[in-house]
Amino acid sequence: xxxxxxxxxxxxxxxxxxxxxxxxxxxxxxxxxxxxxxxxxxxxxxxxxxxxxxxxxxxxxxxxxxxxxxxxxxxxxxxxxxxxxxxxxxxxxxxxxxxxxxxxxxxxxxxxxxxxxxxxxxxxxxxxxxxxxxxxxxxxxxxxxxxxxxxxxxxxxxxxxxxxxxxxxxxxxxxxxxxxxxxxxxxxxxxxxxxxxxxxxxxxxxxxxxxxxxxxxxxxxxxxxxxxxxxxxxxxxxxxxxxxxxxxxxxxxxxxxxxxxxxxxxxxxxxxxxxxxxxxxxxxxxxxxxxxxxxxxxxxxxxxxxxxxxxxxxxxxxxxxxxxxxxxxxxxxxxxxxxxxxxxxxxxxxxxxxxxxxxxxxxxxxxxxxxxxxxxxxxxxxxxxxxxxxxxxxxxxxxxxxxxxxxxxxxxxxxxxxxxxxxxxxxxxxxxxxxxxxxxxxxxxxxxxxxxxxxxxxxxxxxxxxxx
Amino acid sequence: xxxxxxxxxxxxxxxxxxxxxxxxxxxxxxxxxxxxxxxxxxxxxxxxxxxxxxxxxxxxxxxxxxxxxxxxxxxxxxxxxxxxxxxxxxxxxxxxxxxxxxxxxxxxxxxxxxxxxxxxxxxxxxxxxxxxxxxxxxxxxxxxxxxxxxxxxxxxxxxxxxxxxxxxxxxxxxxxxxxxxxxxxxxxxxxxxxxxxxxxxxxxxxxxxxxxxxxxxxxxxxxxxxxxxxxxxxxxxxxxxxxxxxxxxxxxxxxxxxxxxxxxxxxxxxxxxxxxxxxxxxxxxxxxxxxxxxxxxxxxxxxxxxxxxxxxxxxxxxxxxxxxxxxxxxxxxxxxxxxxxxxxxxxxxxxxxxxxxxxxxxxxxxxxxxxxxxxxxxxxxxxxxxxxxxxxxxxxxxxxxxxxxxxxxxxxxxxxxxxxxxxxxxxxxxxxxxxxxxxxxxxxxxxxxxxxxxxxxxxxxx
Numbered sequence: 036x037x038x039x040x041x042x043x044x045x046x047x048x049x050x051x052x053x054x055x056x057x058x059x060x061x062x063x064x065x066x067x068x069x070x071x072x073x074x075x076x077x078x079x080x081x082x083x084x085x086x087x088x089x090x091x092x093x094x095x096x097x098x099x100x101x102x103x104x105x106x107x108x109x110x111x112x113x114x115x116x117x118x119x120x121x122x123x124x125x126x127x128x129x130x131x132x133x134x135x136x137x138x139x140x141x142x143x144x145x146x147x148x149x150x151x152x153x154x155x156x157x158x159x160x161x162x163x164x165x166x167x168x169x170x171x172x173x174x175x176x177x178x179x180x181x182x183x184x185x186x187x188x189x190x191x192x193x194x195x196x197x198x199x200x201x202x203x204x205x206x207x208x209x210x211x212x213x214x215x216x217x218x219x220x221x222x223x224x225x226x227x228x229x230x231x232x233x234x235x236x237x238x239x240x241x242x243x244x245x246x247x248x249x250x251x252x253x254x255x256x257x258x259x260x261x262x263x264x265x266x267x268x269x270x271x272x273x274x275x276x277x278x279x280x281x282x283x284x285x286x287x288x289x290x291x292x293x294x295x296x297x298x299x300x301x302x303x304x305x306x307x308x309x310x311x312x313x314x315x316x317x318x319x320x321x322x323x324x325x326x327x328x329x330x331x332x333x334x335x336x337x338x339x340x341x342x343x344x345x346x347x348x349x350x351x352x353x354x355x356x357x358x359x360x361x362x363x364x365x366x367x368x369x370x371x372x373x374x375x376x377x378x379x380x381x382x383x384x385x386x387x388x389x390x391x392x393x394x395x396x397x398x399x400x401x402x403x404x405x406x407x408x409x410x411x412x413x414x415x416x417x418x419x420x421x422x423x424x425x426x427x428x429x430x431x432x433x434x435x436x437x438x439x440x441x442x443x444x445x446x447x448x449x450x451x452x453x454x455x456x457x458x459x460x461x462x463x464x465x466x467x468x469x470x471x472x473x474x475x476x477x478x479x480x481x482x483x484x485x486x487x488x489x490x491x492x493x494x495x496x497x498x499x500x501x502x503x
Numbered sequence: 504x505x506x507x508x509x510x511x512x513x514x515x516x517x518x519x520x521x522x523x524x525x526x527x528x529x530x531x532x533x534x535x536x537x538x539x540x541x542x543x544x545x546x547x548x549x550x551x552x553x554x555x556x557x558x559x560x561x562x563x564x565x566x567x568x569x570x571x572x573x574x575x576x577x578x579x580x581x582x583x584x585x586x587x588x589x590x591x592x593x594x595x596x597x598x599x600x601x602x603x604x605x606x607x608x609x610x611x612x613x614x615x616x617x618x619x620x621x622x623x624x625x626x627x628x629x630x631x632x633x634x635x636x637x638x639x640x641x642x643x644x645x646x647x648x649x650x651x652x653x654x655x656x657x658x659x660x661x662x663x664x665x666x667x668x669x670x671x672x673x674x675x676x677x678x679x680x681x682x683x684x685x686x687x688x689x690x691x692x693x694x695x696x697x698x699x700x701x702x703x704x705x706x707x708x709x710x711x712x713x714x715x716x717x718x719x720x721x722x723x724x725x726x727x728x729x730x731x732x733x734x735x736x737x738x739x740x741x742x743x744x745x746x747x748x749x750x751x752x753x754x755x756x757x758x759x760x761x762x763x764x765x766x767x768x769x770x771x772x773x774x775x776x777x778x779x780x781x782x783x784x785x786x787x788x789x790x791x792x793x794x795x796x797x798x799x800x801x802x803x804x805x806x807x808x809x810x811x812x813x814x815x816x817x818x819x820x821x822x823x824x825x826x827x828x829x830x831x832x833x834x835x836x837x838x839x840x841x842x843x844x845x846x847x848x849x850x851x852x853x854x855x856x857x858x859x860x861x862x863x864x865x866x867x868x869x870x871x872x873x874x875x876x877x878x879x880x881x882x883x884x885x886x887x888x889x890x891x892x893x894x895x896x897x898x899x900x901x902x903x904x905x906x907x908x909x910x911x912x913x914x915x916x917x918x919x920x921x922x923x924x925x926x927x928x929x930x931x932x933x934x935x936x937x938x939x940x941x942x943x944x945x946x947x948x949x950x951x952x953x954x955x956x957x958x959x960x961x962x963x964x965x
Contacts, residue, residue, distance in 0.1 A: 223920075224920050226916050226919055226920055227916050227917070227920040227921075230912065230913070230916045234870060234909070237873065237877075237909075238870070238873050240877075241775070241873050241876045241877050241880065242773075244775055244876075244880045246774065249880055249881075249883050249884030250884040250885065252880075252884070253880065253881060253884045253885075257719055257720070257723045258719070260723055260726065261719045261722055261723060264722065264726070311704075312708065313703070313706055408696060408700070411699065411700050411703050414703045414706075415699075415702075415703050418703065418706045418711050418714075418715065419711075419715060421711050422711035422712040422714070422715045423712065423715075447696070447699075450692065451692070454688050454689050454692045455689070457688055457689075458685075458686050458688055458689040459689075468930060468933055468934060468945065469945060469948055469949070471930055472930060472949060472952075473952065475930070477956070477958050480949075480953060480958065481953070481958055481959065483930060483931050483934070483949075484946075484949050484950070484953060484959070486931055487931070487934055487935075487942065487945075487946055487949070488946065490935060490942075491939075491942060491943065491946060494939065496939045496942065496943055
């Protein structure tokens, strides 16, 4: 790593100069500016992969905001010593590689531990992403001097999470909720309570508006809300997908990860034509290679997973054992069927028919989305980082940056899977419908019942077994 | 007015910036000059960054919009002093707006829906225009198209979700519509994604931050204006009374708080809006509650206002005809002993709805003003006097609707929590989409429930 570090001494003196200037700025404590040396330099001269470790990026620009001293390299000592002999390029490769494997192993462990742990992990990731983005906002606007605002941001996060979790819990834990009296009341008036909580936050915001800082405060308000919209809604859609069946959670996420890795490798070995000005390291070869490998990977992974009930069955809450169970009769989506191979591929593969799970066809759609549209989420995050002149969202993971850096492509995937499931796989949730039915007035209930009956008789589902 | 500053106010250079000060002619002209100046120098992002960081007072005002009072009014009122002239203009325009409102109510639900839609589009336009002015981003032509495109997408999504439910019978007859409804979420999502990808592809070096700001601005505006307007329409479908009483309560609170403040106002309420006073606030509260009571009393008597709006596929019209629910049937209430002494009655005949109107008026008077304070803060933050000039004497459409903003959501949440359960036709639609086995099991569950409750007589067989 040479080109950045050569400028570092120049940069530090420039930083000190600017800091002095800012000391005069009224009303705001002097803070070091975010990374000033041109990321344009990074875009042109850096045709390498983002193999820079956190240490390099930090030595040239600090975004911690509170001190001008560059933060130290936080790669664990162990790794540092083990890799001290290699050249820095390969060292980065190794650091990233090891961390990648560590994260994937962690992922498998959590899957093994079950839905409850998964939900908790999703929640933690969501909070961490929210924290990262809000911190960037503080750094950009130097708004540490508005202490109210940190409290308000966390409060809004709490409100929105309460609202979403309440809706989810009410849907899926219907029987549990009906049993406990306080829960029943909370769930009956859930929307009202959530709205009241949100309103309190809103009124606190209005009362906290301080002259001379109106604009800042409105910016932070807008920033918080957009972040909530992005982070919290996505995480709840992921949990909905999870409840549909763990396969709907694992396959999309794995496809995005696979696409990331495969595109990186194809780009590394074959990359030549740049893909988009925004991310100069992406190449068409990587993109297309990633697409095909991800589709293949998706097919294989779904084949393996469809055989296991613990992945394909919807997660249900068992009242008697008070735990989550995944036990059911696999739906026809997960039963092997014979498909005729289209004539073109027959000559290629030499088979006339193939036994596949219908789910694998859906996995092609999921992988295609992950490879073609998923990267736009990554470009969006790249543009965001360039706009606010930050290298990474945070330093949580050595070699990779923040949690948000890892999850930027997942961002659109969760919504897509949720919409896909709702549109093509299943209809609405029957137990939820029953629950809604029970709250209607008697005449309405009768009307619906009769219409449903007429419909069923029409379809021949309800024969002459029943009659009015 | 408080914001009349010299139109030639210059950009005050900050301590660390050597910006060339340009005389300001009109906002757009300056914007263009500034743009050229800044683009030709070092990174535009740097400048904007500095702009963001400085405290508000350094940022110049937008000059006040030109007076758009029509000539007729000016001539008629030329004799009066400026204060009373202002009063008269506002008064006349208020009356004009209220009459317009009554006219549209008379014309029916469909016209009301159209009105709500046009107001929504105008509010959106106003707020987006402010964003352009603040960020001088007229030179990003893509962005205007994208903003309107996103507005279209979100409206399409919401209209498909809510309004389509009411037209179930209409939709059943047409094949293409059925397809659109069945895959509605997917189609909306695909449309939105297209806009998102266009945004990403339109990112231009040196203007990243501006573009992200406009993207966020657009989304927050959509969140505010479009969701509220759809909630308003859903309230409307519940019964026109649920649309009229909240809006009238807010308007009444506005007017009576202003009048009380004008005559009795002394103690300022909040630093943000120095013209508001505690006397106005409290006086407005009590008058709005009384107004709500009386107004609901009158409206609750007519089926036209009370019944849920339904679409009659035979006549292709909206109809409001039904058996009034128990909410709109007179009941005797015992007056609590405290009030008995005051009023001299022991019981009173009221509609149950009037109790609900009490809750609505309370919200309109106590929390509604926060929407107004929010809008005031917003205007101060971006140094604008009014959102726009659409209505002489009043400012833009958004100025009139800023207090309504929270009211619509509250009414909707109130209705779903306390008044009715879910929408029966939507429930039916969802039932019909289920798989046959699921439908059968649901049918059995429902049947056993109904038999248990005695609503359905048990059949002789099975």
